[in-house]
């Protein structure tokens with residue numbers, strides 16, 4: 001049965017972590033996977049999470065199944081976070097939410113829903129994007145096309161080319177957008193550009209599918225939702241895959257959410273009934289622990305305030321590391337990398353090519369993704385000099 005099976009290539013991001021673990025060099029640096037590390041190089045459990053876990057430990061009385069969608073309170077709090085506490089989409093019935101295992105789970109269950117319900121046949125996905133987007137579309141049985149996103153010459157958004165290409169989309173196609181902290185480029189549209197994107201999508205009758213994995217890592221919880229909210233104000237229907245992996249540091253608890261907005265609440269009720277089938281057939285019902293942590297933190301004023309301050313500290317540390325890296329690169333004679341400070345979120349699209357990335361790995365034990373994506377959240381005062389010198393060395397060859 002299995003003889004014909006060919007070995008698959010390692011995952012471009014998670015495969016790198018495996019190679020890193022096997023590297024005996026004590027000075028190795030992992031800037032591959034999108035995981036936050038503090039100044040000491042540790043991915044901490046947030047204090048707000050630890051405190052919530054203590055409360056859960058003391059009060060939890062059962063490990064019985066959650067509902068297929070997760071508990072309604074989780075969905076409500078998630079909608080508050082993404083649409084804003086005063087949005088009519090929080091309680092109005094047009095938006096419905098299912099807890100899915102991580103942002104990836106939400107993307108896949110959303111894609112399954114699109115396929116199963118004949119919502120659309122094709123997705124338009126940015127080039128470049130998080131490598132798993134293309135695989136998820138294909139695995140769900142959807143076709144995809146790429147639209148240009150990054151302009152190498154200016155290190156900015158290829159905005160006009162993006163819209164020109166999307167002009168080829170047909171009515172009813174899905175457009176995947178990153179709400180903030182675009183992965184891998186770190187380049188986000190401006191408010192004016194979001195407005196044009198929203199008008200464009202609504203005029204062409206495309207369905208926005210928004211990947212919202214980094215809320216709070218760009219400019220702030222509310223600020224990072226601006227683009228999504230502009231889309232929501234102009235498009236009656238949309239899909240959102242959001243995640244608590246990064247902003248609550250709940251990576252291995254797999255806690256994300258799929259939210260679908262319909263034109264009216266009667267449609268939304270029917271949509272929810274079918275989302276439940278998509279969840280039931282993929283995972284039956286979601287894991288409870290991460291969901292309970294999220295619900296506890298977001299609904300408790302003290303823990304919520306603590307979370308916001310911890311999230312701000314993570315965001316600011318990453319911004320500081322951007323500035324430090326640019327300075328060190330200049331000192332090392334690598335040239336002008338000022339554009340790195342303009343990018344948002346965990347990642348920096350460095351401009352390094354595949355060969356340079358390979359030299360960094362083989363000769364310096366520095367691990368970054370093949371596209372040249374550096375996880376800035378893994379840089380600290382101790383490793384930045386070695387990193388800058390190694391980059392300067394490879395680009396001068």
Ligand code: LMR
Pocket residue numbers: 013014032033034035130183
């Ligand atoms: C990343 O892009 O590194 C993260 O989203 C982790 C992952 O699952 O790839």
